[in-house]
Amino acid sequence: MRCLYLKKATGPQPISFCDCLPDEALIASPGQLNCPWCGCGWLFSCTHCRKAFTVATAIESPFSLRELVTADVERYYKSTQAEDVVLPRLNRMAFMLKHVVPGRNYVYLDGAVHEVGVEINFAGEYGSHSFRQAPHGEPGATYESLRGPLGRDYWLRAAGKPPNTCYSCGELWPEMFMVPNEDWKKYIPASKRDKMICWGCFQQIVNHVGGRLPKPRWIHKVAQ
Ligand SMILES: [Zn+2]
Ligand SMILES: [Zn+2]
Ligand SMILES: [Zn+2]
Numbered sequence: 114m115r116c117l118y119l120k121k122a123t124g125p126q127p128i129s130f131c132d133c134l135p136d137e138a139l140i141a142s143p144g145q146l147n148c149p150w151c152g153c154g155w156l157f158s159c160t161h162c163r164k165a166f167t168v169a170t171a172i173e174s175p176f177s178l179r180e181l182v183t184a185d186v187e188r189y190y191k192s193t194q195a196e197d198v199v200l201p202r203l204n205r206m207a208f209m210l211k212h213v214v215p216g217r218n219y220v221y222l223d224g225a226v227h228e229v230g231v232e233i234n235f236a237g238e239y240g241s242h243s244f245r246q247a248p249h250g251e252p253g254a255t256y257e258s259l260r261g262p263l264g265r266d267y268w269l270r271a272a273g274k275p276p277n278t279c280y281s282c283g284e285l286w287p288e289m290f291m292v293p294n295e296d297w298k299k300y301i302p303a304s305k306r307d308k309m310i311c312w313g314c315f316q317q318i319v320n321h322v323g324g325r326l327p328k329p330r331w332i333h334k335v336a337q
Contacts, residue, residue: 220249
């Protein structure tokens with residue numbers, strides 16, 4: 114019994130650690146955890162090598178969905194698994210693949226697959242998303258360019274987590290940076306050390322104290 118399934122696309126992959134041939138790189142059941150920003154919430158993984166890639170093409174497989182999911186599970190666990198392991202993955206896959214059209218390209222985002230270039234408005238497993246098109250399906254997307262649109266702060270916002278603010282000026286979602294611990298202790302009062310501060314306010318404090326501005330390590334830029 115045939116089914117619709119997804120395999121690695123032959124075209125450009127913004128991020129791909131999988132070197133398998135597209136025909137052997139079928140998508141695995143999503144392994145999304147509570148850290149979707151690491152990629153587990155927006156990349157596919159390959160059933161063959163288990164490594165991540167970004168864009169997949171819908172195909173008609175000669176196998177049934179149950180056969181494909183069972184094979185994926187057995188390869189993952191290196192043994193046959195009981196129905197209570199297979200069934201949730203089978204159901205999730207059936208839901209994910211319900212609307213795919215053979216020959217079209219898709220990316221994964223938060224429990225669902227989305228056609229490349231098509232508007233996204235949906236509530237996923239972790240948060241709510243609204244994009245004119247999937248950022249990781251855009252031509253020219255790179256790991257660097259996706260750190261803002263699909264980075265940690267994006268996901269926390271999508272999940273409706275309270276926004277980060279600078280404790281000094283109240284700026285929302287200040288760009289995150291790190292400085293050596295001893296500098297943090299030197300310039301930031303003990304009661305504020307677990308808070309966030311924007312780089313501008315941090316500079317002001319250092320200047321005010323007459324200290325030496327440490328070289329920051331930037332975490333990533335937050336796209337607004
Ligand atoms: Zn993760
Ligand atoms: Zn692979
Ligand atoms: Zn500030």
